[in-house]
Amino acid sequence: MRPSYHPLTLNEVIIQQQSAFPYAKGELSQLLSHIAVAAKVVNKKINKAGLVDITGGADNVNIQGEAQQKLDIFANNTFIASIKATGILGGIASEEDDEIVIFDDDLSLNGKYVLCMDPLDGSSNIDVNVSVGTIFSIYRRISPPGTKVVIDDFLQEGTKQVAAGYIIYGSSTMMVYTTGLGTTSFTLDPSIGEFCLTEKFMETPEDGKIYSINEGNYAKFPRGIKDYLKYCQKVDEKTNRPYSSRYIGSLVADFHRNLMKGGIFLYPKTESNPKGKLRLLYECNPIAFLAEQAGGTATDGDGNRIMEIKPTDIHQRVPFIVGSKNMVRKVEEFMSKYYEK
Numbered sequence: 001m002r003p004s005y006h007p008l009t010l011n012e013v014i015i016q017q018q019s020a021f022p023y024a025k026g027e028l029s030q031l032l033s034h035i036a037v038a039a040k041v042v043n044k045k046i047n048k049a050g051l052v053d054i055t056g057g058a059d060n061v062n063i064q065g066e067a068q069q070k071l072d073i074f075a076n077n078t079f080i081a082s083i084k085a086t087g088i089l090g091g092i093a094s095e096e097d098d099e100i101v102i103f104d105d106d107l108s109l110n111g112k113y114v115l116c117m118d119p120l121d122g123s124s125n126i127d128v129n130v131s132v133g134t135i136f137s138i139y140r141r142i143s144p145p146g147t148k149v150v151i152d153d154f155l156q157e158g159t160k161q162v163a164a165g166y167i168i169y170g171s172s173t174m175m176v177y178t179t180g181l182g183t184t185s186f187t188l189d190p191s192i193g194e195f196c197l198t199e200k201f202m203e204t205p206e207d208g209k210i211y212s213i214n215e216g217n218y219a220k221f222p223r224g225i226k227d228y229l230k231y232c233q234k235v236d237e238k239t240n241r242p243y244s245s246r247y248i249g250s251l252v253a254d255f256h257r258n259l260m261k262g263g264i265f266l267y268p269k270t271e272s273n274p275k276g277k278l279r280l281l282y283e284c285n286p287i288a289f290l291a292e293q294a295g296g297t298a299t300d301g302d303g304n305r306i307m308e309i310k311p312t313d314i315h316q317r318v319p320f321i322v323g324s325k326n327m328v329r330k331v332e333e334f335m336s337k338y339y340e341k
């Protein structure tokens with residue numbers, strides 16, 4: 001009989017789900033457990049960020065042209081080291097590395113999986129103590145085991161993901177992941193150093209009252225997005241519109257709130273950025289997988305399901321609309337009036 005104070009840990013839940021998982025002989029479970037270990041190491045560093053010289057820029061710039069924060073580099077190195085140690089992965093595509101990182105040791109050459117990750121998303125918020133996150137996505141490789149992984153192993157549609165998740169370093173540190181058997185959340189209990197089960201089979205409300213978008217870009221939004229925002233802000237004769245605008249500028253934090261409460265996150269295309277800002281492989285696809293597994297939807301605003309977009313580049317950007325099913329549908333309704341015919 002389990003003592004009532006001891007909730008199920010991440011490892012226990014993974015093993016439970018493992019038995020229902022078609023083809024993982026423990027590798028996937030081991031991989032998720034190693035991701036959790038790296039997350040604890042990064043979490044510890046983030047929690048002390050204000051006290052040690054680890055915040056602020058690292059005086060260089062990543063492929064996105066964004067100033068790399070010291071914690072970005074620390075997180076990237078920590079996740080790569082921890083995941084490589086499993087020997088299960090053939091390589092990694094990371095926001096912080098221009099090219100794919102190939103693991104060519106004997107063990108990893110036979111690794112069955114590849115991983116895409118944003119090691120510390122929203123890192124520009126670190127210095128102002130706003131929640132940040134790690135986002136990851138796992139695929140089975142398509143190139144033959146025993147060889148080095150190749151770029152095509154990473155350029156798979158999001159529907160091919162075998163697992164995806166994020167860690168949110170917020171008022172508490174949580175891991176939310178899916179292996180296609182629903183979306184499950186865990187909360188780190190620092191007193192025992194374990195991620196403990198919080199919610200299984202999360203369900204995001206079909207409707208919500210929150211919209212999350214950087215309205216500073218309003219002038220450059222497509223007509224359909226402007227129409228949707230006016231719809232949200234319009235005061236209805238009978239009742240005030242119930243919508244609230246909530247935007248923290250950290251994808252994981254904005255998405256996590258909307259996943260729990262219902263809502264929509266939008267990073268649409270603009271005249272100056274027709275592909276939007278967010279990256280398909282290690283931001284949009286994993287978040288889309290989690291959203292869909294919780295009953296939500298994710299599109300590019302032009303009627304295309306995010307997880308069906310065929311990637312052409314590991315750092316490819318796509319417009320991103322994700323959240324409560326009926327809210328995404330409403331955006332698509334407004335946008336469809338102006339689809340290029």
Ligand code: P6P
Nearest residue numbers: 121122123124214249250251252
């Ligand atoms: P903007 C953080 O840099 C990030 O990649 C996401 O976490 C976040 O949703 C978005 O960019 C914020 O972008 O242009 O609104 O500052």
